[in-house]
Amino acid sequence: MTKEQVLAENIIEAVGGMENIESIINCMTRVRIKLIDEGKVNYEQLKSIQGVMGVVKDERLQVVVGPGTVNKVAAHMSTLSGVGLGETITHHSKNYRANAEAQAQKNKYEFQNKQKRGKFNKLLKTIANIFIPLIPAFIGAGLIGGIAAVLNNLLTAGTISGDWITQLVTVFGVIKDGMLAYLAIFTGINAAKEFGATPGLGGVIGGTTLLTGLTDKNMITNIFTGEPLQPGQGGIIGVIFAVWLLSIVEKRLHKVVPNAVDIIVTPTITLLIIGLLTIFIFMPLAGFVSDGLVHVINGIIDIGGVFSGFIIGAFFLPLVMLGLHHMFTPIHIEMINQTGATYLLPIAAMAGAGQVGAALALWVRCRKNTTLRDTIKGALPIGFLGIGEPLIYGVTLPLGKPFITACIGGGIGGAVIGGIGHIGSTAIGPSGISLLPLISDHMYLGYIAGLIAAYAGGFAFTYLFGTTKTMRESDTLGD
DSSP states (O other), X not given: OOHHHHHHHHHHHHTTOGGGEEEEEEOSSEEEEEESOGGGOOHHHHHHSTTOOEEEOSSSEEEEOOTTXXXXXXXXXXXXXXXXXXXXXXXXXXXXXXXXHHHHHHHHHHHHHHHHHOHHHHHHHHHHHHHGXXXXXXXXXXXXXXXXXXXXXXXXXXXXXXXXXXHHHHHHHHHHHHHHTTHHHHHHHHHHHHHTSOHHHHHHHHHHTTTTTOBTTBOOBOTTTOOBOOTTTTHHHHHHHHHHHHHHHHHHHHHHSOHHHHHHHHHHHHHHHHHHHXXXXXXXXXXXXXXXXXXXXXXHHHHOXXXXXXXXXXXXXXXXXXTOGGGHHHHHHHHHHHHSSBSSHHHHTHHHHHHHHHHHHHHHHOTTOHHHHHHHHHHHHHHHTTOOHHHIIIIXXXXXXXXXXXXXXXXXXXXXXXXXXXOOBSSOOOOGGGGGGGBGGGOHHHHHHHHHHHHHHHHHHHHHHSOOHHHHHSSSSOO
């Protein structure tokens, strides 16, 4: 047992045992303990513990143990409590060692079950743990963004007008972007929690991919091509991978860096290593992927018809997940400049419609899963409006199979759009129903036919092949 673990257990004993602790958090130098009964604390014993530098009585009892040491002490106390730092300890035992052992057995059992389910299912579970906490923010910001999208499309089409409406759209966009524009940061924070790293460091790595503050005169160059790096290259999957590496580096540094300088040295070196790798390796590699996909998409567009429609509609969701869907922007602009409309956007919009159909099937098929149905209830309305993040990260992707069947539904809708042909959009805007005002040449019925086909395809394939017995009968968001 390390000296930090001994210190943690001595503190627990002095404050009245784990059964007297409601929650545990820490700052740079102090373990902050929320007590159930302050009268049970033996302050003389607490102050006399070797390693305790001071005790502060406040809303939370603050035990000063010093930088570096505090992370290890708090982590061990959290392990013994059976819950994460900051979480409420709901089940107390008079013997916290026995409680910790029981929790360890439970964790071991869950880990073995995860092993049996395979690496892919473990990956899906990790993704779910990262994004499920963001669902309320997705829904709130997404709904506001959906309203803004409808108003903006109506303004662009000339259906409505007015400076106050333009201002309202701008305000709604700012609120929406408070979440969606900085998704990489939120992802970095939650990924760090999932991988056992410092959340703030994960947020910094996510923010690094945004390349904040760079201008045309102040750019970072892709070391492989000499081209300027673009904000967001690599997408959220790149952020998750970078934060996973960050967690490994940080944990190893905690083991070798002396406690006295750990709070300074460890985060600095960790951010320096992972930040440089993210900027100069991960983001450029994603750029290579983007360039390759642009050539592929151009080839698919040249083929045309039902086949190209199915391919684009089916594979657009994975591109959104990878953050690579922005590569379509120059294609849209060029098509609009040359022909007056982009014929790619309505096809790509079918991917979101396939998700809507999949969500509807899950709603019908998984009647007993109230947790899943509650999530769908919040995410589905804005899914109709073309805001797909809540459905991707909160429903279909964590569950696995529904993500695949949603992609098939998107492919079916794309095939219909491609088969009808000449269904374009006069400007770049959100997908779903909110794209209707921008459809060119009065091809509204064709676009609606594609939406219905994608809804129906996503529903049918998910209903028949996209669920498991666990999804249907349990009350959780995962297998």
